[in-house]
Amino acid sequence: MDATGALAATRQTLDTLKSVPGWLLLGFSVSLSMIWFWPPFILLLPQSAQSVLPLALLVSLLLTILKFVDQAGSRLLERRRVALERDRERLAGLYRPFIALFLTRHVTICSGxxxxxxxxxxxxxxxxxxxxxxxxxxxxxxxxxxxxxxxxSSAEVEFGGEFPLLEIADLVRKNAQLASVELIRLVNRADRSRYEDPDLSLMTDAELALFTHIDREHRKLSRRAG
Structure with a gap:
């Protein structure tokens, strides 16, 4: 058999092993372990089978471990893929449009x-x-x-217009499936804060908290999802 044929046979063998269910490999390993550790069982086997039993047990255990490691790795990669896709949707649908609202609005924050x-x-x-x-x-x-x-801390929009709460709330309504509970609560608190403090010269504490959240999440999602 040439090298190409050997490589094809190896790949076919690996594909066959990958298709074997994990529970079947586990059951086979447990069965071999019971035979190996319980003398009445091992004595029922022919001498030739007894000599290869340790090797068969070792191979079955390795295959079982590799199978479950592969399954765990596949699930982890799938969860990461789903999370990355979710982050990209949140970035494109919410937080990048949020940040775009502040391109011509300049927020100044003072702390004491x-x-x-x-x-x-x-x-x-x-x-x-x-x-x-x-x-x-x-x-x-x-x-x-x-x-x-x-x-x-206190903050104000120095120039470029008022704090864009209406635009932010509109984006959240249009993309509600992407909005977290934290974001919805922050928008709600910022909206109520304007009823309690109608002075537009300064941002309310709730608006500052919303702006801080938007900036933080935009930076985080940009690093993750680009």
């Missing part, structure tokens, strides 16, 4: 800290210690105050 230094946080912790009757509650709140810089 009420307790930037350790002495400020120590003073806050002392106040927390004496603010509660229960010592445990005071200690717990004081511990949190030691690491709380009391940072707050």
């Amino acid at each position: 800290s009420a307790s930037p230094r350790l002495r400020h946080r120590l003073a806050n912790a002392r106040e927390e210690l004496g603010a509660y009757r229960r010592p445990y509650t005071g200690v717990k709140r004081a511990w949190r105050a030691l690491f709380d810089r009391q940072t707050s």
